[in-house]
Amino acid sequence: MSLHEFWDFLVLGVVLGSIYAVIAIGYTLVYGVLQLINFAHSEVFMLGAYGGVLALTAVEPGSNPSALGSVAYVALGIGAGAALGALTAFGLERAAYRPLRRHGAPRLIFLITAIGASFFLFNLAGKLFGRDPTSVPEMYDNNTVATVFGAQLKTTQVLLLASAVVMMVGLDLIVHRTKLGAGIRAVSQDAEVASLMGVDIDKVVSRTFVIGGLLGGAAGFLYGNFVSQVKFDMGFIPGITAFAAAVVGGIGNIRGAMLGGLMLGIVETLTVPLFGDEWRNVGAFVVLILVLMFRPTGILGERVGRTA
Amino acid sequence: MFKKTIVKLAAPVAVGALALGLTACGDDGGDSASGGDSYKIAFQGPLSGDNVALGQNMERGVKLALKEAEAKGDLGFKVEYLAVDDQGDPAKATAAAQKAIDDKSVMALVGPAFSGPTNSAAPLLGRAGLTAISPSATNPTLTEGHKYATFLRGVPNDNAQGAGMATYYAKKLKAKKVYLLDDKTDYGVGLATVAEQGLKDAGIEVVKKSVPQKTPDYSATAKDVVNSKADALIYAGYYQDLAPFSKKLKEAGYTGAGISGDGSNDMKFVELAGDAAENWYLTCPCTDASVEQATKDFAANYQKEYNVAPGTYSAEAYDLTNMVLEQMKGLGKGKVDRKALYTALSKATYKGLTKEFSFDENGEFGGTDIYLYQVKAGKIAYQGNINELAGS
Numbered sequence: 001m002s003l004h005e006f007w008d009f010l011v012l013g014v015v016l017g018s019i020y021a022v023i024a025i026g027y028t029l030v031y032g033v034l035q036l037i038n039f040a041h042s043e044v045f046m047l048g049a050y051g052g053v054l055a056l057t058a059v060e061p062g063s064n065p066s067a068l069g070s071v072a073y074v075a076l077g078i079g080a081g082a083a084l085g086a087l088t089a090f091g092l093e094r095a096a097y098r099p100l101r102r103h104g105a106p107r108l109i110f111l112i113t114a115i116g117a118s119f120f121l122f123n124l125a126g127k128l129f130g131r132d133p134t135s136v137p138e139m140y141d142n143n144t145v146a147t148v149f150g151a152q153l154k155t156t157q158v159l160l161l162a163s164a165v166v167m168m169v170g171l172d173l174i175v176h177r178t179k180l181g182a183g184i185r186a187v188s189q190d191a192e193v194a195s196l197m198g199v200d201i202d203k204v205v206s207r208t209f210v211i212g213g214l215l216g217g218a219a220g221f222l223y224g225n226f227v228s229q230v231k232f233d234m235g236f237i238p239g240i241t242a243f244a245a246a247v248v249g250g251i252g253n254i255r256g257a258m259l260g261g262l263m264l265g266i267v268e269t270l271t272v273p274l275f276g277d278e279w280r281n282v283g284a285f286v287v288l289i290l291v292l293m294f295r296p297t298g299i300l301g302e303r304v305g306r307t308a
Numbered sequence: 309m310f311k312k313t314i315v316k317l318a319a320p321v322a323v324g325a326l327a328l329g330l331t332a333c334g335d336d337g338g339d340s341a342s343g344g345d346s347y348k349i350a351f352q353g354p355l356s357g358d359n360v361a362l363g364q365n366m367e368r369g370v371k372l373a374l375k376e377a378e379a380k381g382d383l384g385f386k387v388e389y390l391a392v393d394d395q396g397d398p399a400k401a402t403a404a405a406q407k408a409i410d411d412k413s414v415m416a417l418v419g420p421a422f423s424g425p426t427n428s429a430a431p432l433l434g435r436a437g438l439t440a441i442s443p444s445a446t447n448p449t450l451t452e453g454h455k456y457a458t459f460l461r462g463v464p465n466d467n468a469q470g471a472g473m474a475t476y477y478a479k480k481l482k483a484k485k486v487y488l489l490d491d492k493t494d495y496g497v498g499l500a501t502v503a504e505q506g507l508k509d510a511g512i513e514v515v516k517k518s519v520p521q522k523t524p525d526y527s528a529t530a531k532d533v534v535n536s537k538a539d540a541l542i543y544a545g546y547y548q549d550l551a552p553f554s555k556k557l558k559e560a561g562y563t564g565a566g567i568s569g570d571g572s573n574d575m576k577f578v579e580l581a582g583d584a585a586e587n588w589y590l591t592c593p594c595t596d597a598s599v600e601q602a603t604k605d606f607a608a609n610y611q612k613e614y615n616v617a618p619g620t621y622s623a624e625a626y627d628l629t630n631m632v633l634e635q636m637k638g639l640g641k642g643k644v645d646r647k648a649l650y651t652a653l654s655k656a657t658y659k660g661l662t663k664e665f666s667f668d669e670n671g672e673f674g675g676t677d678i679y680l681y682q683v684k685a686g687k688i689a690y691q692g693n694i695n696e697l698a699g700s
Binding site: 005008009012013015016131132133135138142152154156223226227228229234237238269272273276277278280 | 357518522523526527528579581582
């Protein structure tokens, strides 16, 4: 692999990794407040992708929209994706997890419920939207906008990267600078004490799901745009990779999830020119194992509260 | 999230259970007529799930043939249709085929549509003595040494298709370096292996890689294609993966030629890939029913019945169904059973609309004609016989 090729693939890896990072945040946030691996998050992601695409199909972008039009379409797609993602996550928490918490159900029941919810949602999507893929309408001309060390940056890639960075910075600010963020951190450190201090746990948990859903839904749309089609089972592979990313970074740790996502995206993509595409998941998961061998709690360690 | 894992764990258990069930009742399927005046012909292929368009094309051909036969009414018995959905998935094909086997009035099965499912279902069909006559399963090894007792292939295999691609690249496009990508399915690997041999024999440099089917992100592979400096590309796989791949190729700035086989030869490819599908070559052992003179009436009837033009292998499935019907008629009312029908079919010659069908002692098709298509202005345009086009 020449140096030029290295930059080519690094760019692709960073773009893919930034999407993984945004999805991974959804896993890690929920784990922080509930110690639950929300396996249905991949379906939040998938429904977000459909939300964005359906909204776009409704307004039908022409073949050559103006620059301003392009921005509006992209914003609409991201907005609709985030909205449907948030709605799904909110509904999921209300319908599936809250009743379990009320009854003090054991951990395993939560896990099984999450898997059941995932099955239900992706089959529902298959029923509603069909099992064939739906293509994502073209919202802009995919030109080269910049060149980094000889690697071309396309509109899609810049858009993805920029949106992902904005979302991650925004989330970091919410968690560290707002009252809601303080609540989230308090609940993840010690839920019982937090409730004694006057934190409304139900509210915090519900809002955590909504935030995770917003990010997951938006990431779903961006990812759909990236791979140019959406499909009822599209959540599976990015979902499992993002979950791995959350674990690599230290599950429960938000900055860790971002770092883990970026790392897996880059490793995966660099595996392709070196060993071939069939090895891409092997590469990513070998890194996962190596990290966990030397740092069993992930690169940055566990828990939202201990960041910074 | 765990769905794949669970499916993978469950599949061997289900298959194992099926196999046990079969050994218990393995040899009672051979000779069973049901009353004598009502039979069924099944079609097995992807009728849901991925690549469903390919299955539907054929199913409609089969149904049309049955409908016309009933309207004509000279068979002397009734023939009904049974849909067998294997979702194009080898793991689901055994259970699907069992459905046809268990229905004692099913005399023949058109399909399985794909090579992978054929590999897993054909042994069961063979033991049950039920003819599997496929209009589209093209992996060359399926007929090797007559390993599946009742499998008849009604289509030239991938040796012909892969060789056709290689010839076209070598003689017509004069390619120097070809990037060859398969999708790790039985079909893709089979096609790629033959194409690779053909290209190497012609002295063309080959870069051979694999990307497993259903990989969501093709951007890195597309980049790899561009960096390899190949001037031509072969994709051995199905349209659902070629569509995102071709989009990523366009984005990565690939300008060379691209060719894919019958698994991608469907309008769904063009719909999903949009502009990126433009100029892609598609091969097929099938002719375009709407263009060829012999199939124009068929195409018109099909259009009337389903409100769409016939797709890949619609006419071939129609032909094979008629071939089966003709042999059933030859056996006569009350005398049709699975064994007799297989024997009759394996020796028969039938002049269909698309081509003449006959089989050698391994159940292999007796012809090698491959046809070339190219995507132009959002349509899959029929070009003609690939060897004639390549000038050889």
